[in-house]
Amino acid sequence: MSDNKHVKVLILGSGPAGLSAALYAARAELAPVVLTGMQLGGQAALTHTIENYPGFPEGVGGAQLGELFQKQAEAFGAKVEFDLANAVDFSQRPYKVTTDSGEYTADSIIISTGASPTLLKIPNEVELTGKGISYCATCDGWFFKDKKVVVVGGGDSAFEEALFITRYASSVTLIHRRDEFRAGQILQNRAKEHPKMNFILNTVVTEAVGTDKLESLKLKNVITNEESTIETDGLFIFIGHVPNSQMFKGKLEMSELGYIKVNDKMETNMPGVFAAGEIADPTFRQVVTSAGMGAAAAIQATRYLEEQEATHSQA
Numbered sequence: 001m002s003d004n005k006h007v008k009v010l011i012l013g014s015g016p017a018g019l020s021a022a023l024y025a026a027r028a029e030l031a032p033v034v035l036t037g038m039q040l041g042g043q044a045a046l047t048h049t050i051e052n053y054p055g056f057p058e059g060v061g062g063a064q065l066g067e068l069f070q071k072q073a074e075a076f077g078a079k080v081e082f083d084l085a086n087a088v089d090f091s092q093r094p095y096k097v098t099t100d101s102g103e104y105t106a107d108s109i110i111i112s113t114g115a116s117p118t119l120l121k122i123p124n125e126v127e128l129t130g131k132g133i134s135y136c137a138t139c140d141g142w143f144f145k146d147k148k149v150v151v152v153g154g155g156d157s158a159f160e161e162a163l164f165i166t167r168y169a170s171s172v173t174l175i176h177r178r179d180e181f182r183a184g185q186i187l188q189n190r191a192k193e194h195p196k197m198n199f200i201l202n203t204v205v206t207e208a209v210g211t212d213k214l215e216s217l218k219l220k221n222v223i224t225n226e227e228s229t230i231e232t233d234g235l236f237i238f239i240g241h242v243p244n245s246q247m248f249k250g251k252l253e254m255s256e257l258g259y260i261k262v263n264d265k266m267e268t269n270m271p272g273v274f275a276a277g278e279i280a281d282p283t284f285r286q287v288v289t290s291a292g293m294g295a296a297a298a299i300q301a302t303r304y305l306e307e308q309e310a311t312h313s314q315a
């Protein structure tokens, strides 16, 4: 990329929100540029099979869906750059975005930087990540062929990913801090009926043990305070996400948890800056809702740019 490139619409992030925004902005002939961020396709691309995106009755691979989104947006003139935004300057227009490879100026920006997995914050978690501890079953499940795996969490992600890991592992033990799950009933039933799955309830993991690789986990029953140890080759953690909004701190209004605040038009408090997908949605976090938010943000960005142009031509 050449330095100081100017675009009408710059989209930060290439998950379902970003690529849907790109499709709509491209069809409005705004030649949007998408900066992919670390993960092309966002978190959805790390999901093995997506069964609830309309139009795919047999389900669709997360990475495959991302590629289809990208292909469709590019067919109408969107450009997808493998680049990462590091800093934004909203103090003057056009807005400035500094990336790994240079600098962009943009008349409008759509932020769809998504979210990252929450850490358990237990001793040795960081040290043993990639050495038995993982946050992505699609990426790492294969390494646990015929091995014992523990999954932590009680939501849809934990259940979906635990079921995926049963393809490889000899056993999958799901550990949850309560005795009720947030996961949908279909997933719960599937998991409870699966012969490789076991459950340990009312229990938290307090420490990961191992030096070069994970060997065991220390557990504590939150009702009886009883402590125990479970031997395991793998620990997969699915306990929610934190929004990737650090770059916008002090620059855009956010919730206490760091989600960017938007109104029903996906507008942030900065004119011409929109947010869509999980960065602005602590509630639904579905591929289809993120895609919808991305489309809405692009429609509104188009209106904003038209109004700007009309104002300038009258001046």
Ligand code: NAP
Pocket (backbone or CB within 6 Å): 052, 120, 152, 153, 154, 155, 156, 157, 158, 160, 177, 178, 180, 181, 182, 204, 238, 239, 240, 241, 283, 284, 285, 286
């Ligand atoms: P989630 O629904 O927020 O569930 C997080 C789980 O982790 C909860 O069970 C929570 O326990 C547990 N947890 C949180 N912090 C913990 C900690 N420090 N230690 C131990 N456990 C902890 O997150 P998610 O499963 O990632 O799902 C996020 C959203 O995406 C949801 O809206 C979900 O429906 C959606 N999603 C949908 C699908 C699908 O439709 N197929 C697939 C994946 C995700 P508590 O229950 O006690 O709070």
